[in-house]
Amino acid sequence: MRVMSRIELDENAKLQVEAFLDATREEDPGLARSLGALDEKGQLELAGVLGRFDGRGLAPAQQRLMARRFLGRLRKPTGHGLVIANRVLDYLDRDGDARLNDHEASVGLELLDIFARVESDNHSLSERELELLEGAVRFFDRDSNRVLDEGELQRLRAAIKDGTLFSTVGKSTATKA
Ligand SMILES: [Ca+2]
Ligand SMILES: [Ca+2]
Numbered sequence: 442m443r444v445m446s447r448i449e450l451d452e453n454a455k456l457q458v459e460a461f462l463d464a465t466r467e468e469d470p471g472l473a474r475s476l477g478a479l480d481e482k483g484q485l486e487l488a489g490v491l492g493r494f495d496g497r498g499l500a501p502a503q504q505r506l507m508a509r510r511f512l513g514r515l516r517k518p519t520g521h522g523l524v525i526a527n528r529v530l531d532y533l534d535r536d537g538d539a540r541l542n543d544h545e546a547s548v549g550l551e552l553l554d555i556f557a558r559v560e561s562d563n564h565s566l567s568e569r570e571l572e573l574l575e576g577a578v579r580f581f582d583r584d585s586n587r588v589l590d591e592g593e594l595q596r597l598r599a600a601i602k603d604g605t606l607f608s609t610v611g612k613s614t615a616t617k618a
Contacts, residue, residue, distance in 0.1 A: 454488035461491055464505055472509060475517050483520030487512075489527045493534075493541045507546060514553045516565040525571045532578040532589045548594060552578070555601055573610065580610050 465473040479487060490511065494504040511530075515522050529552075533545045541549065556574040557566045566574070578589050581597040589597070600606040 451485065454485050457488050457491055458484045460501075461487075461505060461508070464502075465509065468505065469509055469513065472513055476512065479518070479520055479523075483518075483523060486520055486523035486527055487518075490523060490530065492539065493530055495540065497540055497542070507541075510546075510550060511553065514550075514557060514565055515571070516567050519568065522568050522571055525568070525575050529571070529575050529578055531587060532582060535588055535590065537588070548589075552597075559607075573607075576610050577606060 494507045
């Protein structure tokens with residue numbers, strides 16, 4: 442089997458991003474504009490997000506819709522924001538297949554919606570809110586296997602519900618720093 446070079450991988454990622462942006466210009470012009478402004482590194486991160494919805498037997502239009510449900514929640518997505526988003530998505534990929542199944546995706550959307558309201562009462566995440574989300578999933582990954590399993594998710598949900606999340610996560614990031 443031939444191994445793809447880094448350059449070929451990058452070329453594939455670019456084609457994937459171009460196809461996504463072309464379709465998104467019609468389907469969600471505002472999102473297409475902010476994603477279209479990403480530099481090359483940001484586009485590779487975008488390809489990383491798009492790849493989570495590949496190869497699940499979904500039609501391309503459905504894949505784009507799923508990807509946009511995530512990307513549309515990021516306020517003015519930047520390359521840095523997409524790096525954090527990819528790190529968070531890694532924690533949600535419980536079966537480790539680098540794809541998000543319906544359950545994994547719905548947990549992701551649930552968390553994005555909660556963290557979108559942390560610092561500003563709206564439906565989109567600032568970079569700061571994304572960073573808080575990343576801190577939370579890292580903190581609640583108690584066995585440090587870089588996956589948020591069901592028990593860990595339940596503890597995270599409980600901490601959100603009883604309002605202790607930010608004192609807990611705040612403390613942990615303060616001690617780590
Ligand atoms: Ca998965
Ligand atoms: Ca874990």
